Amino acid sequence: MAVQTVAGNATTASPDLGPAAALSCRECGERFELGPLFACASCFGPLEVAYDLPTGSPEELRKRIEAGPDNIWRYAPLLPVPADVAEKPNINPGFTKLVKADNLARELGVTGGLYVKDDSGNPTHSFKDRVVAIAVEAARAFGFTTLSCSSTGNLAGAVGAAAARAGLRSCVFIPHDLEQGKVVMAAVYGGELVGIEGNYDDVNRFCSELIGDPLGEGWGFVNVNLRPYYGEGSKTLAYEICEQLGWRLPDQIVIPIASGSQLTKIDKGLQELIKLGLVEDKPYKIFGAQAEGCSPVSAAFKAGHDVVRPQKPNTIAKSLAIGNPADGPYVLDIARRTGGAVEDVTDEQVVDAIKLLARTEGIFGETAGGVTLGVTKKLIEAGVIDRTLTTVVVNTGDGLKTLDAVSATSQATATIKPSLDAFRAAGLGTA
Ligand SMILES: *Cc1c(COP(=O)(O)O)cnc(C)c1O
Numbered sequence: 001m002a003v004q005t006v007a008g009n010a011t012t013a014s015p016d017l018g019p020a021a022a023l024s025c026r027e028c029g030e031r032f033e034l035g036p037l038f039a040c041a042s043c044f045g046p047l048e049v050a051y052d053l054p055t056g057s058p059e060e061l062r063k064r065i066e067a068g069p070d071n072i073w074r075y076a077p078l079l080p081v082p083a084d085v086a087e088k089p090n091i092n093p094g095f096t097k098l099v100k101a102d103n104l105a106r107e108l109g110v111t112g113g114l115y116v117k118d119d120s121g122n123p124t125h126s127f128k129d130r131v132v133a134i135a136v137e138a139a140r141a142f143g144f145t146t147l148s149c150s151s152t153g154n155l156a157g158a159v160g161a162a163a164a165r166a167g168l169r170s171c172v173f174i175p176h177d178l179e180q181g182k183v184v185m186a187a188v189y190g191g192e193l194v195g196i197e198g199n200y201d202d203v204n205r206f207c208s209e210l211i212g213d214p215l216g217e218g219w220g221f222v223n224v225n226l227r228p229y230y231g232e233g234s235k236t237l238a239y240e241i242c243e244q245l246g247w248r249l250p251d252q253i254v255i256p257i258a259s260g261s262q263l264t265k266i267d268k269g270l271q272e273l274i275k276l277g278l279v280e281d282k283p284y285k286i287f288g289a290q291a292e293g294c295s296p297v298s299a300a301f302k303a304g305h306d307v308v309r310p311q312k313p314n315t316i317a318k319s320l321a322i323g324n325p326a327d328g329p330y331v332l333d334i335a336r337r338t339g340g341a342v343e344d345v346t347d348e349q350v351v352d353a354i355k356l357l358a359r360t361e362g363i364f365g366e367t368a369g370g371v372t373l374g375v376t377k378k379l380i381e382a383g384v385i386d387r388t389l390t391t392v393v394v395n396t397g398d399g400l401k402t403l404d405a406v407s408a409t410s411q412a413t414a415t416i417k418p419s420l421d422a423f424r425a426a427g428l429g430t431a
Pocket of ligand 1: 126127128152154155256257258259260261262263319320366368369396397
């Protein structure tokens with residue numbers, strides 16, 4: 001039997017978003033027609049995409065996925081995108097490397113297999129390309145002509161690039177004091193880039209106001225009015241990790257937290273794979289990582305609270321600097337339900353971890369990657385992460401965008417005259 005991918009409901013003129021059937025409220029379960037909605041009309045809870053998932057055999061679906069393109073569109077049957085998505089102009093992210101990090105494992109004493117999912121390999125060098133690629137399809141389906149977002153940096157670049165490729169206008173908003181690498185990468189694609197005098201939470205508030213204003217009409221804000229679709233892009237990290245492990249669930253995954261969307265959707269993706277019979281149903285643990293200077297979720301986890309008290313961010317991990325994370329409570333649920341944890345590290349530990357990953361595996365991650373590996377190391381040493389189990393650490397961005405974090409301690413070993421004598425005299429070449 002053929003795998004059914006399209007919820008072809010011809011009686012409603014619903015947009016063609018493949019297997020996406022409706023939006024449903026994460027709090028009360030009420031369902032709404034697919035559209036640019038993000039909050040439940042009854043209880044104001046966040047909406048998420050509900051699916052008519054494929055009904056064929058797992059073997060058939062697995063084969064079909066494996067025959068697909070080397071990007072996230074191989075998982076189109078599980079995403080809110082039209083069946084012909086791979087033929088449309090999009091940035092086509094995903095299928096990034098899952099690196100078996102044996103050197104790092106040795107250094108940390110991990111014996112059960114340690115992997116780095118390296119999302120710096122995406123088109124604009126962060127995991128944000130995954131979520132934006134899906135939001136572009138939703139924007140097209142709903143007829144938006146301008147793509148927008150509130151961003152901690154990486155999202156602005158991903159939106160700029162995707163809009164350029166899709167032939168949409170873009171206008172993106174960032175805190176004014178971001179790293180040079182983030183600013184340039186967001187501006188180079190030719191859309192409007194606006195620095196807001198304030199932190200991310202101020203930028204986000206501003207965007208909510210803009211959506212309600214005539215000025216914002218026809219605008220798709222990927223992480224506001226398109227947020228339910230945007231979020232689904234992060235499921236592809238879960239799909240890829242399992243497929244690259246040979247259709248196996250890892251035992252432990254460590255994921256950075258900004259708004260918490262990525263972490264909650266990786267969990268959703270793993271649950272779907274289990275439901276579809278694509279992986280064996282067994283327990284896994286999800287760990288969340290924050291920087292101490294912006295650790296509202298970690299603080300709530302450690303205090304045993306269900307609510308997340310907002311903080312004013314102050315950390316070099318600017319891509320994670322969201323003081324009032326929208327998905328914080330869901331992250332707490334998932335960490336507790338799976339037997340994981342949420343932990344934080346200092347900026348100094350972030351820098352150490354960036355250099356540890358570079359020195360052991362030749363991977364230069366951004367500060368968010370330093371947060372995630374730093375927390376991994378801390379939890380291994382505390383015995384919370386089990387050294388004997390398969391562990392995946394997600395590196396979500398590229399160190400070239402956050403050079404300042406390591407530039408003070410990463411410089412030329414020496415500068416010499418071009419002669420062997422000078423080289424010898426400086427005592428070099430012995431490292
Ligand atoms: C945005 C971002 C995250 C986390 O995103 P959320 O889904 O908001 O938690 C992690 N790493 C990097 C590099 C990012 O840019």
